[in-house]
Amino acid sequence: MPTPVLYCRDPLRPKRVDEHFAAEAAAVRAAGGAVALVDHDALLAGEPDRAVASVPVDLPEAAWYRGWMVPTDRYAELADALARRGVRLRVPPGRYRAVHELPGWYRAFEAVTPASAWLPVTPGATVADEELAELAARLPAGPGIVKDFVKSRKHEWHEACFVPDLADTVRLGRVVRRFLDLQGDDLAGGIVLRAFEPFDDPEVRVWWRDGSPELVTPHPDSARIRCPEPDLAAVRPAVEALGGGLVATDLARRTDGAWRVVEAGSGQVSDLHPDVDRAGFAALLTG
Ligand SMILES: Nc1ncnc2c1ncn2[C@@H]1O[C@H](COP(=O)(O)OP(=O)(O)OP(=O)(O)O)[C@@H](O)[C@H]1O
Ligand SMILES: [Mg+2]
Structure with a gap:
């Protein structure tokens, strides 16, 4: 069939x-x-x-x-x-949730992804500085980034994404509230704070089907079509822990050479770089 x-x-x-x-x-x-x-x-x-x-x-x-x-x-x-x-x-819905939202996949990926802490927030609600300070205190000192359970506002980097110092609660509060404003009703789940890690190259998107890495493509934002083969040894068990289905992991090489998972997500809703051969991708679904 x-x-x-x-x-x-x-x-x-x-x-x-x-x-x-x-x-x-x-x-x-x-x-x-x-x-x-x-x-x-x-x-x-x-x-x-x-x-x-x-x-x-x-x-x-x-x-x-x-x-x-x-x-x-x-x-x-x-x-x-x-x-x-x-x-x-x-x-099924439970598995989609586990792969699509950071709190669902984070524990499995903890060793290979930046440290993260989150707070459920409903769209339209605000978050007090004290709550944010508590959240930030769970992460290593230094810079961080803000996103929701699914997406960031990376195109509004300084205004609504990057926090130079997580201990600067005033600045953190300003970035988070701007992020919440911009997300509006599209806010997914709540606020995530992540430790910032310095990366070298554009990200590589690895597509997994039922726990096996089937396709390596550039991240859709990447200007290049060729990309290096990331070391997946430590990522494989994390993806396996999520169960079957389609998983997309975005990997970047940290400046110290370690391959890190910038984020994981459902391959059912991840964008495919425009230059990637569609026949190769289709085989992922039909094979
Ligand atoms: N912890 C981090 N350390 C350093 N840079 C980060 C970190 N998290 C995110 N970034 C940067 O911000 C960008 C956006 O973050 P992320 O991929 O989590 O959000 P997104 O909005 O879901 O992006 P996408 O377009 O891939 O769906 C990343 O591509 C990366 O360049
Ligand atoms: Mg991303």
Whole structure:
């Protein structure tokens, strides 16, 4: 049976795959996979049954989701709505949450990723300086970065991401509150503080399927297409601990030469560098 892959539909041409994923979906079809469409806007609007209305019913094989990021509670609604159509997801909601959000993957990766501490925050809520000082005290002294359970505001680096000294609570509070403002309702889970580590090169994205590293690509932000082969010996057991499915790990070489995991995430929602051969990637899903 062909492996079903659920792609986000194009908002303007609903019978087509969103342009951002169109080449990849074509490669999946060419590799013998079966492409179906979900309406990402409807899913995020809290209408999961409408989101999956065009997915064929009673698929014998479990489906991958592949597309724009889905918050963990919406992913659980997606799984339920699909189940009502007799369709299973390859990655159940609990496993998606564990891979998508830092608090889910951090313990397994603790030895290979910057030290991190987090605080659940609901969108629209604020955080007191004392709470932030307590959080920062759990990390080594020195610079840090701010993000939520999934994303940073790396493009607003000085304003809402980088903290030169975690012990400077006034500055930390300013960066965190600016971050919360900018994230608004899109805040995922809460605040994460991470120890800053100096890295040398652009990041390398390693794609794992069921615990095995299948593909090494440049990070989508990287200007180069060739990338070094990172040392994965210490990363493999961490990925294995997350269980099966698609995992993407972003690795960078620290200035002392150690390969570090900048972040882990679900390969179902990680972006693929535009120059990467789509056929190679499709094999990850259909093979
Ligand atoms: N602990 C750290 N030490 C040094 N630099 C960091 C650290 N964490 C993040 N960075 C830098 O900030 C960037 C953004 O961080 P991160 O990858 O965690 O966020 P993101 O918004 O999820 O990014 P992506 O676009 O990869 O999804 C990283 O690519 C890296 O350059
Ligand atoms: Mg990243």
